[in-house]
Amino acid sequence: MTQTNTPKPGPRPDRSPSISQDSAADVAGEAGTGPGGMPPVDAPDLSSSDAAGAGPTGDISVVTVSDAQDRTSAGSLSAVNGVVQPGTATAAMPVVTAGPGTVSPGAAGVAAANTEAVGAEPANADAAEPAIPAAPGAEAPAEEVKDLPGRREKPEGPEPAAALTADRLLTRTAAAPVAGWRRWLYQATFGYVNLGDSDQVRIQRAMEHRIATRLGERTRYVPVLSRKGGVGKTTVTTLLGMVLAELREDRVIAMDANPDRGTLSDRSPGRADFTARQLVKDRFTVNSFAQLSNYTARDGSRLDVLASDTDPMVAHAFDDADYRAVTDILGRYYSIVLTDSGTGMVHSVMKGTLEKADAVVLVSGGSVDEARLASETLSWLEAHGRQDLVAKATVVINMAAGNRTLVNIDEIEQHFLSRVKNVVRIPHDRHLAEGSRIRLSQLKPATRAAAVELAALVVDELQQS
CATH class of the missing domain: 3.40.50.300 (P-loop containing nucleotide triphosphate hydrolases)
Incomplete structure (x- = not known):
C-alpha cells in the first residue's frame, strides 16, 4: 500500500490548559489504562512542536477523547468522528455511507474506534437504535401533527341554506321571571336586572315537560x-x-x-x-x-x-x-x-x-x-x-x-x-x-x-x- 506524503501541518494552537509532562505521566499511571481501554502511553511533551502533529518520521501526537468531548457538545459525535489518527492521510479516510446498519468497506475499524471512544456497545443490526439525546439548544425534530377527534374543518364552497339556523343567527336573551319579587325587580330596572325564575317555578316547568312526553x-x-x-x-x-x-x-x-x-x-x-x-x-x-x-x-x-x-x-x-x-x-x-x-x-x-x-x-x-x-x-x-x-x-x-x-x-x-x-x-x-x-x-x-x-x-x- 503506497502512502502519500502530505505537507507537514504547522503547530496547532493549544487551547487546553497547559500540563507538564510529569503531571501527564502521573495521571496516566493512576488510571492504569489509556482511553478506550488501551495500555498507557507515555505523555509526550506538549510544548514541543514535533508532538503537535505527525511528521514524516512517524512521530505520533496524542489527543485524548476527553479533550475532544470538552470542545463539543455532549450529544454530538462529530468531534469523535473528526479525531484522526496521526500518520494517516485525510484523503485516504474511508467514506461511511448513510443508512441503517450499512458501512462501506474499510470503515469498520473507524466505526469500532468511534464506538469505543464514547464508551457504547457496538451497534446491532437487528436491534433498534437507541435514541440519542439532543444537544442543548438544538431544535427538536418536527412531530407529525395528528387530527384531533372532533376537529371540524370549514367546508369549501358555498354553505347550504340549512346552515342558516335560528341558533346561529339569533341572539338568545333570558326570559323574564313569571311572578314574585323577581318579576317586580325585572320591571323596576327596565330589564337590566334579571335573576330568573325561582326554584319552585323551575320544578313546575320540569313537571310540565314530563307530562308532555309522548x-x-x-x-x-x-x-x-x-x-x-x-x-x-x-x-x-x-x-x-x-x-x-x-x-x-x-x-x-x-x-x-x-x-x-x-x-x-x-x-x-x-x-x-x-x-x-x-x-x-x-x-x-x-x-x-x-x-x-x-x-x-x-x-x-x-x-x-x-x-x-x-x-x-x-x-x-x-x-x-x-x-x-x-x-x-x-x-x-x-x-x-x-x-x-x-x-x-x-x-x-x-x-x-x-x-x-x-x-x-x-x-x-x-x-x-x-x-x-x-x-x-x-x-x-x-x-x-x-x-x-x-x-x-x-x-x-x-x-x-x-x-x-x-x-x-x-x-x-x-x-x-x-x-x-x-x-x-x-x-x-x-x-x-x-x-x-x-x-x-x-x-x-x-x-x-x-x-x-x-x-x-x-x-x-x-x-x-
Missing part, C-alpha cells in the same frame, strides 16, 4: 278507583284529565263508567247531546273523529268527556261488554282514556276496566275509614293477581274536609308509601268543595301544583307500561 302509538287506559263514595273520585278524575289535556298535544278523554248515576259530566264544562250508552248502540256507524265528537262534551277545556245516562235504570244496563265496545272506539282516536269507575270492586264493569288498565289511581279521604278502605283495595288487587297494578298505583289523599282534623295525615301517607311508590296529597280548595264545574284558573296555586304533580307521576308510570 307515549307512542298505543292508547293508555287509566282507571280511577275508590271503594267508598264521597272521597272525591270524580273530582280527581276531572283534575287529572284537565291537566293532561292542557299540557299534552294529543287527545285525552275522561269516561264515566259508573253503573249508577255518574256525576262526571256535572264537574266538567260543556254538555253533550249523547251519552256512553248511545255510543254503544251506534258503535258500528262511528267511523271518524268528527262523528265521535257528537258524543263527547268539550267547553272551556281541551278535555273530552263521555258522560253516562242520568237515568239510573238506563245506566245500570252499562255492563262489561258495553265498556269494552266503547273503549275500543275511543282507542282509535285518543292517546289516554281516563275511566271514572263506580264505587266498589265487584260490579260488572270493573273486570274489563282492570284488564285494560295500564296504571291505576286510587283515591282516599283524610279519615280513618276512608284510608282503611283504600288500603284494602290494594289488598284486593293483590289477591286477584294484579300485583303489577299495585306496583304502578298512585294514591291520592284528598283533603276535601280541610286541615282541621285530628287525623294524622302524615301517618296515612307513610302507610301508603310502604305499599306503593307514589302518593299525592291534594289540599283543601274552596272551589273544589263547591261540587260544581271545575276551572283550573280558579284553583289555588297549591291545588294546581298538586294536580300537575299527579299528572306527571301518572305519565311516568304510563311510559314504563
Whole structure:
C-alpha cells in the first residue's frame, strides 16, 4: 500500500490548559489504562512542536477523547468522528455511507474506534437504535401533527341554506321571571336586572315537560278507583284529565263508567247531546273523529268527556261488554282514556276496566275509614293477581274536609308509601268543595301544583307500561 506524503501541518494552537509532562505521566499511571481501554502511553511533551502533529518520521501526537468531548457538545459525535489518527492521510479516510446498519468497506475499524471512544456497545443490526439525546439548544425534530377527534374543518364552497339556523343567527336573551319579587325587580330596572325564575317555578316547568312526553302509538287506559263514595273520585278524575289535556298535544278523554248515576259530566264544562250508552248502540256507524265528537262534551277545556245516562235504570244496563265496545272506539282516536269507575270492586264493569288498565289511581279521604278502605283495595288487587297494578298505583289523599282534623295525615301517607311508590296529597280548595264545574284558573296555586304533580307521576308510570 503506497502512502502519500502530505505537507507537514504547522503547530496547532493549544487551547487546553497547559500540563507538564510529569503531571501527564502521573495521571496516566493512576488510571492504569489509556482511553478506550488501551495500555498507557507515555505523555509526550506538549510544548514541543514535533508532538503537535505527525511528521514524516512517524512521530505520533496524542489527543485524548476527553479533550475532544470538552470542545463539543455532549450529544454530538462529530468531534469523535473528526479525531484522526496521526500518520494517516485525510484523503485516504474511508467514506461511511448513510443508512441503517450499512458501512462501506474499510470503515469498520473507524466505526469500532468511534464506538469505543464514547464508551457504547457496538451497534446491532437487528436491534433498534437507541435514541440519542439532543444537544442543548438544538431544535427538536418536527412531530407529525395528528387530527384531533372532533376537529371540524370549514367546508369549501358555498354553505347550504340549512346552515342558516335560528341558533346561529339569533341572539338568545333570558326570559323574564313569571311572578314574585323577581318579576317586580325585572320591571323596576327596565330589564337590566334579571335573576330568573325561582326554584319552585323551575320544578313546575320540569313537571310540565314530563307530562308532555309522548307515549307512542298505543292508547293508555287509566282507571280511577275508590271503594267508598264521597272521597272525591270524580273530582280527581276531572283534575287529572284537565291537566293532561292542557299540557299534552294529543287527545285525552275522561269516561264515566259508573253503573249508577255518574256525576262526571256535572264537574266538567260543556254538555253533550249523547251519552256512553248511545255510543254503544251506534258503535258500528262511528267511523271518524268528527262523528265521535257528537258524543263527547268539550267547553272551556281541551278535555273530552263521555258522560253516562242520568237515568239510573238506563245506566245500570252499562255492563262489561258495553265498556269494552266503547273503549275500543275511543282507542282509535285518543292517546289516554281516563275511566271514572263506580264505587266498589265487584260490579260488572270493573273486570274489563282492570284488564285494560295500564296504571291505576286510587283515591282516599283524610279519615280513618276512608284510608282503611283504600288500603284494602290494594289488598284486593293483590289477591286477584294484579300485583303489577299495585306496583304502578298512585294514591291520592284528598283533603276535601280541610286541615282541621285530628287525623294524622302524615301517618296515612307513610302507610301508603310502604305499599306503593307514589302518593299525592291534594289540599283543601274552596272551589273544589263547591261540587260544581271545575276551572283550573280558579284553583289555588297549591291545588294546581298538586294536580300537575299527579299528572306527571301518572305519565311516568304510563311510559314504563
